[in-house]
Amino acid sequence: MNEMPKFLQRINGDLWLVEDERENMKISYRIKDVIFSAPSEFQHVMILDSYDFGRMLVLDGVVQTTSLDGHIYNEMITHIPLSIHPHPERVLIIGGGDCGAAREAAKYDHIQEIDMVEIDELVVKVCKEHLPAVSGNLADPRVHFIYADGIEHVKKIKNHYDVIIVDSSDPIGPAKQLFEYDFYHDIRDALKEDGLMVCQSQSPLFHRNVMEQTIRHVNRLFPITKVYTATVPTYPGGFWSFTLGSKKHHQLPAQPFNKKTKYVNDAILRSCFELPEFLRTK
Amino acid sequence: MNEMPKFLQRINGDLWLVEDERENMKISYRIKDVIFSAPSEFQHVMILDSYDFGRMLVLDGVVQTTSLDGHIYNEMITHIPLSIHPHPERVLIIGGGDCGAAREAAKYDHIQEIDMVEIDELVVKVCKEHLPAVSGNLADPRVHFIYADGIEHVKKIKNHYDVIIVDSSDPIGPAKQLFEYDFYHDIRDALKEDGLMVCQSQSPLFHRNVMEQTIRHVNRLFPITKVYTATVPTYPGGFWSFTLGSKKHHQLPAQPFNKKTKYVNDAILRSCFELPEFLRTK
The missing domain is CATH 2.30.140.10 (Spermidine synthase, tetramerisation domain)
Known part of the structure; x- marks a missing residue:
């Protein structure tokens, strides 16, 4: 250089x-x-x-x-929904160009299909080549890389996925639409009748409006809405929220979590839904 | 200016x-x-x-x-030990010049004495005057402001306090000694026979050595050692650890937490001890 x-x-x-x-x-x-x-x-x-x-x-x-903390975000956005759905077979990841979410999803043997719809092929290419701590040199035949606009992808597909993971960047520029009602509506329709979705819903401290708007959208569209948090050191303030919308399933399984991870474990799976007082009282 | x-x-x-x-x-x-x-x-x-x-x-x-997030740290360093001790009457805060920990401790009616040993009187003065969101204009007659070196203070006192809270700054300069074995030894002796202490033990990501050294010191001196974490947005990485050493008490009470707070609640009191996988496996 x-x-x-x-x-x-x-x-x-x-x-x-x-x-x-x-x-x-x-x-x-x-x-x-x-x-x-x-x-x-x-x-x-x-x-x-x-x-x-x-x-x-x-x-x-x-x-x-x-490399230091990418696993926290990727494990939290992936293992929570894939633990709550009792038997996911078809998973869609929207965004997630660093390949970390797909890498975590590939740890489930019963998953048959992982569609990763990322608009920017170059991001995937350089993460696979130069960021192995996050991407894990992902080369699982169940992962289908689709270089396209996630918004257009979910519009076309109905009643297909068990779990959809929205791994978006901040709601500025092209990612803005990934925080809007119509997008979550299309996601609901792309899910099977017992499907569920999760999205990152920004910082509860610095983007409280974005988080609350996301919760409202999901709440209008899904019978079950749950919010969980994690500490992601490289995001501003470190405190990050995820919003889960589900058509049917909402409980964690009785059997112990058995994936090899650095952050998520049984205790984290359960305690991540415990919100501080300022997020419970409005 | x-x-x-x-x-x-x-x-x-x-x-x-x-x-x-x-x-x-x-x-x-x-x-x-x-x-x-x-x-x-x-x-x-x-x-x-x-x-x-x-x-x-x-x-x-x-x-x-x-003002935005000071309550998170102060509530977490105060309400956890004061909930685990079943009936604290004498509390010592070392450092804590922003008055936030003393403010939280003053929410317990059965506490009779809150000694706050802060080396720098000017910090206390300006926080009381100009930082009310954190200090809460603290003016409780049970709080005794002692402008002195916390290390010297604990050396002189034996078998007196129920709870000691070490609210130190980073282990550089004068605060360095607040992370050393001899200091925790003196703290143990200043506590009653069923007393307990808590200290902030830095970031599990960026100061892993400091955290582990603190846990080792506390472990050598107290029969019960517990580590808990919280998200403190203004500290680097946002992810922060606290180490608790206790001579006897180690359980949270059965009765619900009833203090007016912005961060701590019953669910947080219990879930803060659930550590991510990388902190459990060594």
Whole structure:
């Protein structure tokens, strides 16, 4: 790499990524090395090697996932719905270009089909090649990579999936529609009659409106709505919410959780639904 | 304020606090106003009004607590030990200059004495005056403010307290000794024969060594050691650990938690001890 990507700065001889998309709080990461940097059709894509977080996926200058903590988010968005559904066979992941959610889903032997609909093929390619701590060098024949718009994909499919995982980025730019009512309506229709969905619903502290709007949408469309949280260190404030909408199933299984993981275990599966007081009283 | 405090920078016309104490990750906060700024005998003390977190206590340029999330840390370090001890009457808080832990402890009618040993009187003064969201304008006659070194205080007292809360800053500079074996030894001796203590034991992700060392110290000194976690958005990574050492009591009470709080409730009291897989398997 001879030319420095525009999102990086050299300060006192050190390379820094200065996140610039937030108005009132900025996080800067000291960088060891630029592993990959190029624009795709949709966004600027980088893999950076950082001091504190190891390798990171950075889109348009914003950190998306890291070797240090990517597993927390990916395990939480995947194992909760796949534990609540008693026998998922067909799973759809919308977004999830880092391949981490698909990697977790592939740990279930009874799942037959994992459709991963990611708009940006370059993200998948570089994560598989340069971010193995997150993507796990995913090469499971049950995973179908579909490089398309997730919104268009769910519009076309009815009564097909057992579980849909919406692994979106922040609701700005193209991902904005992934937080709107019509999208969740199409998701409901793409699910089987006992299907369930989960989405990341942003920070309960910094994006309370987005979280509450998501809960309202899901609540209108599904008979069962549940909210759970996890600590995701690379997202602002570290405190993150997920919203689950289900047509029928809502209980965790009696048998112990038996997947090999770094974050999720039986106690976490159960305790993640326990919300702090400020999220229970409105 | 005519002169700009050295920890602040003006960037494109806006005022920013750029935290500078970490080597590989820096967080910057956009600032509305400098409410207070002066050096004390021990450190540089500021109260800043920020856009995302409201008013913040900043010591030597590092954010300590904020109006937005200060209650999470203070409720978690206070209500867990005060719920596990069945009838605490004498409580010692070491550090805790923002007065938040003392404020939470004052919610227990049966507590007769709350000694708050904080080395820096100026911190207490400015938090009481300018940070009411955290300090709650604390004016309870049971709270005794002792402006002294917590290490010297616990050396002198034997068999006196029911609960000791170590609300320290990071283990650099003067707070370093608050993470050492001898200090916990003195704490054990300052506790009654059924007493218990809790300390903040840093981030399980970024300060794993400090956390494990603290657990080892407490484990050597107390028959019961328990670790719990909380999400504290203004601390790096958001994921924070607390270590509890007890001579006798270790169970939460059967009766429901009945204090007015924003974060802690019965479900949180119980689920905070559920650790993710990477903290259970060593």
